[in-house]
Amino acid sequence: MQNNKTLVLFLHSVECLYDNTSHLNVNFTANVIRPGAAAQAVFTFYARETISYEETVSFQLNGLSTHDVSITGEGTELRVSATAQAHLGFHEFHG
Secondary structure, three states, X not given: XXXXXXXXXXXXXXXXXXXXXXXXXXXXOOXXXXXXXXXXXXXXXXXXXXXXXXXXXXXXXXXXXXEEEEEEEEOOOOOOOOOOOOOOOOOXXXX
16 A cells, blocks of 8 residues: 655745845845746845844745844955056146
């Protein structure tokens, strides 16, 4: 005798509960995901200081449960250097 169990998934509503900060932006539009479809969240990290960052982004599923995503990052010092010499000419104008 075979015992089969089938999980039937209907429409799922997904909402991001995270409020954007100066160092982490989550671009996600609350929507309903049909079976076999996917939704995309874009995470943009802006290191403002040379410190470690950690955030938890929560997504609410069907208004009933949440799924947490841990985001970590680290700020580093900005280093700028010239890769080629540039010659600037200054001209004197007499009027």
